[in-house]
Amino acid sequence: MMKRKAKVVVVGGGLAGLSAAMKICEAGVRVVLVSHQPVKRSHSVCAQGGINAAIDSKGEGDSPEVHFYDTVKGGDFLANQPLVHDMCNQAPAIIHLMDRLGVAFNRTAEGHLEFRRFGGTLYSRTAFAGATTGQQLLYALDEQVRRYEHDGLVEKLEWHEYLGVVLDESQVCRGGVFHDLRTGAIFTIAADAVILATGGPGQLYGKSTGSAVCTGSAAAATYLQGAKYGNGEFIQIHPTAIPGQDKLRLMSESARGEGGRIWVPKDAKDKRGPKDIPESDRYYFLEENYPLFGNLVPRDVASREIYEVVYNKKLGVGGEAMVYLDLTHKSPEFLDDRLGGILDIYEKFTGDNPKNTPMKIFPAVHYSMGGLWTDYESDGSGNGLIDHQSPKNQMTSIRGLYAVGEVDYQYHGANRLGANSLLSCIYTGIMMGPGVANYTKNLDKAPEDIPSSLFDQARNKWESRFKEIKSMHGKENPYSLHNELGETLLANVLIVRENEKLEATLSKIDEIETRFGDLHCLDTSDWANPTPSFVNQLHNMIHLARIITKGALLRNECRGAHYKPEFEIVQPAEFDPHEYIDYLEKKSYEEVREEAFPPGHLEYMKKFEDNNNKWLKSSIAVYNDNQPEISYEDVDASQVTPRPRKYN
Amino acid sequence: MSEIVLVKIKRRENPQSAPYWETFELPNKPFANVISVLQDIQRNPVNIGGVRVKPVVWDCNCLEEVCGSCTMVINGRVRQACAALIDSLEKPVTLEPMSKFPAVRDLQVDRSRMFRDLQQAHAWIDIDGTHDIGEGPVIDQDTRHKAYELSQCMTCGCCLESCPQYTLDNNFLGPAVFSQARYFNMHPTGAMHKDKRLEPLIKEGGIANCGNAQNCAAVCPKHIPLTESIAEIGRQTTFYLLKKLFTE
Ligand SMILES: Cc1cc2nc3c(=O)[nH]c(=O)nc-3n(C[C@H](O)[C@H](O)[C@H](O)COP(=O)(O)OP(=O)(O)OC[C@H]3O[C@@H](n4cnc5c(N)ncnc54)[C@H](O)[C@@H]3O)c2cc1C
Ligand code: SF4
Ligand code: SF4
Ligand code: FES
Numbered sequence: 063m064m065k066r067k068a069k070v071v072v073v074g075g076g077l078a079g080l081s082a083a084m085k086i087c088e089a090g091v092r093v094v095l096v097s098h099q100p101v102k103r104s105h106s107v108c109a110q111g112g113i114n115a116a117i118d119s120k121g122e123g124d125s126p127e128v129h130f131y132d133t134v135k136g137g138d139f140l141a142n143q144p145l146v147h148d149m150c151n152q153a154p155a156i157i158h159l160m161d162r163l164g165v166a167f168n169r170t171a172e173g174h175l176e177f178r179r180f181g182g183t184l185y186s187r188t189a190f191a192g193a194t195t196g197q198q199l200l201y202a203l204d205e206q207v208r209r210y211e212h213d214g215l216v217e218k219l220e221w222h223e224y225l226g227v228v229l230d231e232s233q234v235c236r237g238g239v240f241h242d243l244r245t246g247a248i249f250t251i252a253a254d255a256v257i258l259a260t261g262g263p264g265q266l267y268g269k270s271t272g273s274a275v276c277t278g279s280a281a282a283a284t285y286l287q288g289a290k291y292g293n294g295e296f297i298q299i300h301p302t303a304i305p306g307q308d309k310l311r312l313m314s315e316s317a318r319g320e321g322g323r324i325w326v327p328k329d330a331k332d333k334r335g336p337k338d339i340p341e342s343d344r345y346y347f348l349e350e351n352y353p354l355f356g357n358l359v360p361r362d363v364a365s366r367e368i369y370e371v372v373y374n375k376k377l378g379v380g381g382e383a384m385v386y387l388d389l390t391h392k393s394p395e396f397l398d399d400r401l402g403g404i405l406d407i408y409e410k411f412t413g414d415n416p417k418n419t420p421m422k423i424f425p426a427v428h429y430s431m432g433g434l435w436t437d438y439e440s441d442g443s444g445n446g447l448i449d450h451q452s453p454k455n456q457m458t459s460i461r462g463l464y465a466v467g468e469v470d471y472q473y474h475g476a477n478r479l480g481a482n483s484l485l486s487c488i489y490t491g492i493m494m495g496p497g498v499a500n501y502t503k504n505l506d507k508a509p510e511d512i513p514s515s516l517f518d519q520a521r522n523k524w525e526s527r528f529k530e531i532k533s534m535h536g537k538e539n540p541y542s543l544h545n546e547l548g549e550t551l552l553a554n555v556l557i558v559r560e561n562e563k564l565e566a567t568l569s570k571i572d573e574i575e576t577r578f579g580d581l582h583c584l585d586t587s588d589w590a591n592p593t594p595s596f597v598n599q600l601h602n603m604i605h606l607a608r609i610i611t612k613g614a615l616l617r618n619e620c621r622g623a624h625y626k627p628e629f630e631i632v633q634p635a636e637f638d639p640h641e642y643i644d645y646l647e648k649k650s651y652e653e654v655r656e657e658a659f660p661p662g663h664l665e666y667m668k669k670f671e672d673n674n675n676k677w678l679k680s681s682i683a684v685y686n687d688n689q690p691e692i693s694y695e696d697v698d699a700s701q702v703t704p705r706p707r708k709y710n
Numbered sequence: 711m712s713e714i715v716l717v718k719i720k721r722r723e724n725p726q727s728a729p730y731w732e733t734f735e736l737p738n739k740p741f742a743n744v745i746s747v748l749q750d751i752q753r754n755p756v757n758i759g760g761v762r763v764k765p766v767v768w769d770c771n772c773l774e775e776v777c778g779s780c781t782m783v784i785n786g787r788v789r790q791a792c793a794a795l796i797d798s799l800e801k802p803v804t805l806e807p808m809s810k811f812p813a814v815r816d817l818q819v820d821r822s823r824m825f826r827d828l829q830q831a832h833a834w835i836d837i838d839g840t841h842d843i844g845e846g847p848v849i850d851q852d853t854r855h856k857a858y859e860l861s862q863c864m865t866c867g868c869c870l871e872s873c874p875q876y877t878l879d880n881n882f883l884g885p886a887v888f889s890q891a892r893y894f895n896m897h898p899t900g901a902m903h904k905d906k907r908l909e910p911l912i913k914e915g916g917i918a919n920c921g922n923a924q925n926c927a928a929v930c931p932k933h934i935p936l937t938e939s940i941a942e943i944g945r946q947t948t949f950y951l952l953k954k955l956f957t958e
Contacts, residue, residue, distance in 0.1 A: 084840065099771055102825070102865055103772070104771070105772065107772055108777075155842040158844060158845050159842070162835070162843075163835055163837060164835040164897050169854045172848070173848035173849050174848065194862060197864070198858075198861055201861065205833060208825070208828060209834045244814065274773060306746075307746035308749060308792070309774065407774055411741070411743075539754070541753045541765075542754075587764065590724070591815075592767060
């Protein structure tokens with residue numbers, strides 16, 4: 063008998079999906095690559111700033127260990143440490159691989175890779191290709207996958223949408239259900255395994271820095287079929303976005319990495335143009351409050367500081383929720399060379415030239431740390447590394463179904479550091495490859511041995527669902543209802559969170575769900591009709607909104623991007639995080655006395671410890687009775703001890 | 711800023727049906743672009759005659775001119791809809807689908823030929839494998855700078871829409887593919903398989919079919935030096951042909 067070639071369906075062709083597809087093809091497994099739009103147009107192209115790897119090319123003493131520490135600290139210790147540790151260890155090899163694939167990374171005078179600084183670290187650790195790093199990385203992977211397509215190992219189904227998984231009676235994933243966005247046909251694909259690499263959910267908030275197809279719908283649909291969803295409440299707000307009607311375009315952190323300074327006029331009523339305001343009348347609040355990290359504090363800190371200045375101190379530029387991001391002190395040549403592309407974006411979408419006039423920016427929804435829960439296997443060495451052959455890596459709570467990229471919940475804890483996402487997407491896609499191939503080798507049944515009735519049932523269910531959607535003749539416009547959902551979340555589940563507002567938001571989501579029943583499916587034609595799809599996506603987004611809001615409501619603490627002033631444990635000004643390690647050590651062999659630390663510090667540390675005992679856990683949402691049921695899971699902190707964060 | 715915007719859209723139900731024009735009148739908003747106008751139509755799909763119609767269908771994704779999805783002909787010029795600010799456009803604004811690609815619906819067209827042509831042109835670097843074999847080749851800053859100019863091609867199709875040689879039914883590969891071949895031939899590893907990229911370019915539909923009208927370079931939103939790429943590929947294919955002549 064000829065040995066059959068296993069088949070894996072990869073849904074999504076961003077960095078994560080493409081790197082997984084490449085690695086799996088290399089193992090000789092066939093891949094069906096499904097994507098909403100041509101994979102080369104995936105959201106990953108938007109990433110501007112760069113990708114991290116501690117190569118230490120400038121002799122600053124950087125190392126993967128430091129990168130690891132910065133990442134878990136940046137994430138407020140909520141990430142499972144072995145995965146982060148393994149990722150940071152692999153990062154240099156990943157950059158070298160991408161370089162071999164032809165990515166036009168910036169170079170030093172000697173022709174080696176150039177690196178720059180990004181938020182949340184003191185080292186030059188970020189490799190970059192002009193201001194289009196994501197685009198360049200994506201293209202390189204797209205090209206490798208095209209090579210496999212040319213060789214017949216990859217079949218692409220672009221203009222196709224994933225609707226859900228096909229589960230057998232033991233809840234094992236045996237394939238997926240797909241929707242041809244041109245013909246409207248609904249069909250199933252039987253596969254040895256399915257990988258979801260469907261990206262983030264920015265569209266949930268209406269306007270974000272994300273792309274149009276980033277609805278989170280695929281993840282939510284899978285949650286509705288029983289997959290666990292982790293850490294939903296952790297949504298990263300990027301401190302610096304540009305105003306817009308359709309999208310809040312990002313002003314990359316690299317603008318600050320290259321010397322950009324954030325300020326507001328000291329006097330809110332100052333009517334002068336920014337260039338006419340002398341230094342003495344400017345308030346550089348990040349530099350003043352965080353002398354060490356200055357404008358490069360992590361994103362959660364920067365967004366909150368802007369919120370504080372704009373909403374509480376009412377110092378926003380022109381009375382609006384905006385601050386200046388100023389690069390005008392740098393020479394135009396320097397700016398062209400280092401930031402050309404992103405400064406063009408600002409000029410293109412606002413009409414102002416940032417080389418002559420400070421940019422107006424404000425915070426916007428940017429990234430979801432949360433996502434589908436996924437598993438991993440340590441290599442048993444005790445060094446916090448991963449067994450790259452294990453089929454458990456990146457498997458969701460549904461057997462045979464994997465998740466990778468922004469759609470998974472690992473790596474970034476409660477807050478992602480800049481330039482770590484491109485890394486986690488590519489690292490994970492590559493890391494999981496061998497394990498997925500192994501999973502297909504050891505499967506009990508080949509897809510051909512599964513009764514076809516299972517697939518017929520799944521298809522029938524979705525066909526009738528779409529029939530039902532097309533017959534909706536109510537009053538509500540789906541696009542307007544989506545807007546309303548977004549506005550509700552923007553107003554209440556953003557930078558500063560309050561329980562009262564979160565409860566009100568849950569009721570509002572219920573109301574939106576009720577009104578969803580009264581939708582009008584504006585277009586019922588069969589050919590290239592995006593409306594029924596969108597209605598289905600909106601349905602999924604409503605459930606995702608609930609996961610996020612309920613997670614935020616239940617988490618009564620401050621951690622990373624999740625900030626609830628009511629539960630803030632205020633850190634004494636002179637506190638040094640090392641005291642906490644001291645305290646833990648002392649505690650292990652003696653009664654710790656108040657006098658052992660400066661006044662107030664012990665009390666603070668005890669509160670911090672109690673809080674961590676209660677909340678240093680991932681939240682896990684499971685769909686039950688139309689609601690997310692939320693439980694908590696311990697975090698693997700086997701490598702470094704969680705401690706208070708401090709950036710000043 | 712004008713209070714209202716008139717938009718005339720060339721629509722079509724499907725590839726078989728005839729195209730028709732439909733006009734919409736919408737309130738203008740700060741920072742509005744063609745995409746946000748199309749989104750407003752989705753939220754209230756009523757044309758200027760007050761008739762409720764199907765929302766307009768178009769493609770978009772990144773919304774910041776890096777994915778190439780939203781390419782269409784705006785006021786007669788092929789460009790990205792997301793980067794077309796309403797305030798900077800003549801009114802009424804006219805929107806048409808590109809004409810050099812098979813129509814799908816309304817402003818949507820099928821550009822899959824562009825991706826297939828990249829396969830023909832061997833548009834990738836042949837690596838030994840993804841395992842860790844150390845650093846990539848050392849590349850000087852000038853070469854990298856040149857490569858970066860070319861690497862930003864987002865397969866949007868503007869160049870092909872404007873090219874007189876590229877038609878719906880011929881097999882001309884077109885300037886984007888020529889430029890990509892040049893890009894990979896420039897890379898130290900890519901150069902090792904140069905001939906594989908040049909071979910399709912000397913055939914029918916290759917570089918010889920380019921009439922040098924240079925329309926392409928003028929419309930490329932990424933300012934890719936297409937004229938330079940065409941000249942360079944012309945040189946490379948000439949050498950390649952000579953080499954073939956002497957070795958065969
Ligand atoms: C403006 C911006 C700038 C950024 N800059 C940086 C940076 O400098 N450094 C960094 O590290 N990170 C950055 N990030 C974050 C990073 O870009 C993303 O997290 C990352 O690209 C996500 O990649 P992905 O492969 O998971 O998903 P994506 O690239 O979003 O791809 C998702 C894929 O899934 C497909 N898909 C989705 N749903 C379906 C469905 N239902 N059916 C079929 N297909 C589907 C899509 O078509 C697409 O192909 C940035 C993000 C933004 C928004
Ligand atoms: S130079 Fe003219 S003919 Fe040649 S590719 Fe460009 S537009 Fe087409
Ligand atoms: S060369 Fe320019 S115009 Fe042509 S596809 Fe590429 S980016 Fe578009
Ligand atoms: S939507 Fe990506 S280029 Fe316009």
